[in-house]
Amino acid sequence: MRRPYLLATVASLALTTLPFAAHAQFAPAGAGGPPSASIPGPGKADEPARDAPPDPSYFAGPSPYAPQAPGVNAANLPDMDSIDASALPAMVQQQSASPAREDWATYGHDDNQTRYSPLDQITPENVSRLEVAFIYHTGSYPRPGQVNKWAAETTPIKVGDGLYMCSAQNDIIKLDPTTGKQIWRHNLNVKYESIPYTAACKGVTYFTSSQVPEGQPCHNRIIEGTLDMRLVEVDAATGEFCPTFGHGGQVNLMQGMGESVPGFVAMTVPPMVVNGVVVVNHEVLDGQRRWAPSGVVRGYDAESGKFVWAWDVKRPDDHSQPTGNNHYSRGTPNSWAAMTGDNALGQVYVPTGNSAGDYFSGYRSPEENAVSTSIVALDVKTGSPRWVYQTTRKDVWDYDMGSQVTMMDMPTPDGQTVPAIIVPTKRGQTFVLDRRTGKSILPVVERPAPAGNVPGDTRAPTQPWSVGMPALRMPELQEKDMWGMSPLDQLYCRIKFRKAHYVGEFTPPSLDKPWIMYPGDNGGSDWGSMAYDPQSGILIANWNASPMYAQLITRRKADSLKLMPIDDVHYKPGAGGSAEGNGPMAGTPYAITIAPFWDPFTRMLCHKPPYGMITAIDMKHGQKVLWQHPLGTARANGPWGLPTGLPWEIGTPNNGGSVITKGGLVFIGAATDNLIRAIDERTGKVLWSHVLPGGGQANPMTYEANGRQYVAIMAGGHHFMMTPISDQMVVFALPKDTN
Amino acid sequence: MVNLSGNVMFRRLHNATFVEWLVLLLGVVITLVGVAFVIGGVDLAMLGGSFYYAICGLVLLAGGVFIILGRTIGAFLYLGALAYTWVWSVWEVGFSPIDLLPRAFGPTLLGILVALSIPVLRRQDVRFSNKGAV
Incomplete structure (x- = not known):
């Protein structure tokens, strides 16, 4: 009887031990869904020099001085002329003022x-009666054979008789705000190839012309920046291109950008009009190459589309358009987040990111280091910085500025107010600055930061901490914070934690073994930004605690993984090298492998929840936290991506911001439970929620039409957040019999 | 009468065999968990992490093997490991339910099954020692 038992034991042991051992050695992420990076682990950053790559330049991409291929100018538009700022017509007061x-x-x-x-x-009393008033389908979603890169992130605007919005691929749409009926739609035919990291269009801008009289076409205009780098203006009444703007209503923003390919640079945020200058910024795909296209920020005449100025970081004294074979400085920090215009001070607040080649800073110039991961106040007449406030020095953690800053009047102890901006960051440090000087109003301290781990790349000795504001972050990770469904996945995560470098928020990049980035590039505050109630002084912030697990790898290893920049002739979409996953960082000594700090088997994050929070801060009485709780239930989340259906408010990762109404409510989607909810502004209590047809990763908005208040949210979902994609904008209102 | 009682005896034996196979399966599961704990736990301890998994893994491994062999001592070894797990868990994270979930929930469920298996193991123990005596 005993022998068969023993045989069974030995056989089972042998069968199951091997996979576990493999699992402990960093099992590869599941195939298919994004992101699917596998981190090599200690001592495995370099591949043995067995097979040298056939050609060292095979994976390097073309010369940064190569001419721009014809198709990169998507609508094949002629170049734009320049106009001197002094010749700009005065702007009339805009609707948004x-x-x-x-x-x-x-x-x-x-x-x-x-x-x-x-x-x-x-x-709060009647919100539970909220019901769907109408749904609009934008028609933009991944078609068969297309990689899911969708996250519409759209917030409509409402002015007068129209609800104006864009589809994820930039078609501009005017809806009847009471019925959702389409009044016009202008299709811009943005190609799938032009989608960068994400097919997103956060919104459009409403502009009233001072040159075209009221009642004429294009007196009121809708401005949009597109994924394929066009700046377009259409008539708000008809949707037709404005013929006096640019070339037939369009400006080619690839002018002066030099070598690029579709999808490398893109606009996803609404352009900002300040004193008649429409300011445009753009994202540059992360992780591709040191000499990626420029992160230049430019100003154009909102009336004519003529070029006014460029802010090119490495040409600080030259604000003109490059001519001939010249181009804007390559690899400079890009700005992909929504900017904020300040007409009174004549400046625009530009949230900047990182220089290209994100995780290696050794080749960055002093000019770049001075302005990366900062808020830069640009003079809208000249394009020169008036001040710069840096939130992370020599950023190699992708703590780029994702939020739009909010302007407010900050009360001071002596009863005065200071014109201020609230600056959220991915670090969860929120800075409050004087708009006039860029100096912090609240105390900020410099704390020592760890030295670098990589030869030739030193780290900043200190980093700024905004101690005057509540930190939107969790304590530093410890081994005992590792989580899971059972002791086994918890053990796996403990080992994974111990195998990485981790000395807190500024753990430097490393080659010898992985390092943990926490809060991480999806942590703290992102593009959802914050909502501020100027009456009550309450600031609403939703934020994330989602560490990333990364490791630098040598060029040889990168070549063996066939990592190459998007503009390499051998590049194939989906074959690695996509943003937010493994990146070639061509032109630097190293490439990057990066994934969420998770168990790739169960697809659960390695550390314990909550992963997402929402916080209310009283800005008028000493920046105290009024309430704070996890945001997002477990209903649509669970191991292996399976929905648990549990109403437990576990606190999920969240993307997308909130709205505060005078009615005393906060509306927010954002979490990965696909709910939109109404929260009591005073208490934080969730009063109402509704299941959306897709992920609610977009900023909601509210408006009134025909005496009825509506709440709109784009339920577009998000590919990286792994929420369902839909093309539906859902609009809620109270039943018509209310009151 | 003899026939009848023989039939009853047969049915009891038949049922008992099925339960014994379930207990055997339980023993295999516990053994595998123990092996995983030992391999991962030694790795973790050598990386400067907790010693709990390596120590607990050894007890689980022994407990699992004894349960497979049909020895009651295996069940008590498992329950000892469970007690150690609870003491260690509460020492590490207190009574926070969210933290106790990965540490103690699964092992406690297994512990209930182990406790239920004690009578079965006792019977096997007797048979085992009878055989041993013969």
Whole structure:
């Protein structure tokens, strides 16, 4: 009897031990879904020199001085002329300067970008009766054979008789705000190839011309920046191109950019009009190459589309367009987040990111180091920086600035107010700056940061911490924070934790073994930005705690993984080298492998929840936390991506911001549970929620039409957040019999 | 009468065999968990991490093998490991339910099954020692 038992034991042991051992040695992520990076682990950053690559330049991409291929100028538009800032016509007051009570006139509601609406028909008492008023289908979603790169992230604006929005691929749409009926739609035919990391269009901009009289076409215009780098203006009444803007209504933003390919650079945020200058920024795909296209920020005449200035970091004294074979400085920090315009001070607040080749800073110039991961106040007449406030020095953690800053009047102890901006960061450090000087109003301390781990790449000795604001972050990770469904996956994560470098928030990149980045590139505050109620002084912030697990690898190893930049002739979409996953960082000594700090088998994050939070801060009385709780239930989340159906408010990763209404409510989707919810602004209690047809990774908005208040959210989903993609914008209102 | 009682005897034996196979399966599961704990736990301890998994893994391994062999001592070894798990868990994270979930929930479920298997193991123990005596 005993022998068969023993045989069974030995056989089972042998069968199951091997896979476990493999699992412990960093099992590869599951095939298919994004992101699928596998981190090599200690001592495995370099491949044995067995097979040298056939040609050292095979994976390097073309020369940064190569001419721009014809198709990169998507609409094949002629070049734009320049105009001197002194020749610009004065701007008339815009709708967004003081929006009508029932409107939502710009991306963040008003020029201050508060995300606060004075509407109060929907209240904590009646919000539970909210129902779907209408749904609009944009028609933009991945078709068969296309990689899912969708996350529409759209926030409509509402001015007068129209609800204006864009599809994820930039078609501009005007809807009847009471019925959702399409009034016009202007298709811009943005190709799938032009989608960078994400097919997103966060919104459009409403502009009133001073040159075209009221009643004429293009007196009121809708401005949009596209994924394929066009700046377009259409008539708000008809949707037709404005013939006096650019070339037939369009400007080619690839002019002066030099060598590129579709999908390398793209616009996903609404352009910002300040004193008649429409300011445009763009994202540059992360992780590709040191000499990626420029991160230049430019100003154009909002009336004519003529070029006014460029802010090119490495040409600080030259604000003109490059001519001939010249191009804007390559590899400079890009700015992909929504900017904020300040008409009174004549400046625009530009949230900047990182120089290209994100995780190696050894080749960055002093000019780049001075302005990366900062808020830069640019003079809108000249394009020169008036001040720079840096939130992370020599950033190699992808703590680029994702949020739009919010303008507010900050009370001081002596009863005065200071014109201020609230600057959220991915670090969860929130800075409050004087708009006039760029100096911090609240205390900020410099704390020592760890030295570098990589030869030829030193780290900044200190980093700034905004101690005057509540930190939107969790304590540093410890081994005992590792989580899982059972002791086995917890053990796996403990080993994974111990195998990486981790000395807190500024753990430097490393080649010998992985390192942990926490809060991480999806941590703290991102593009959802914050909402600020100027009446109550309450600031609403939703934020993330989602560490990343990364390792630098040698060029030889990168070549063996066939990592190459998007503009390499051998590049194949989906064959590695995509942003937010493994990146070639061509032109630097190393490439990057990066994935969430998770168990790739169960697809659960390695550390314990909550992963997403929402916090209310009283800005008028000492920046105290009024309430704070996890955001997002476990209903649509679980091991292996299976929905648990549990109403447990575990706190999921979240992307997308909130709205505050005078009715005393906060509306927010954002979490990966696909819910939109209404929260009591005073108590934080969730009063209502509704299941959306896709992920609610977009900023909601609210407006009134025909005496009825509506709440709109794009339920577009998000590929990286792994929420369902849909093309539906869902609009809610109280039943018509209310009151 | 003899026939009848023989039939009853047969049925009891038949049922008992099925339960014994379940207990055997339980023993295999515990052995595998123990092996995983030992391999991963030694790795973790050598990386400067917790010693709990390596130590607990050895007890689990012994407990699992004894349960496979049909020895009651295996069940008590498992329950000892479970007690150690609870003491260690509470020492590490207190009574926080979210932290106790990965540490203690699964092992406690297994512990209930192990406790239920004790009578079966006792019977096997008797048979084992009878055989041993013969």
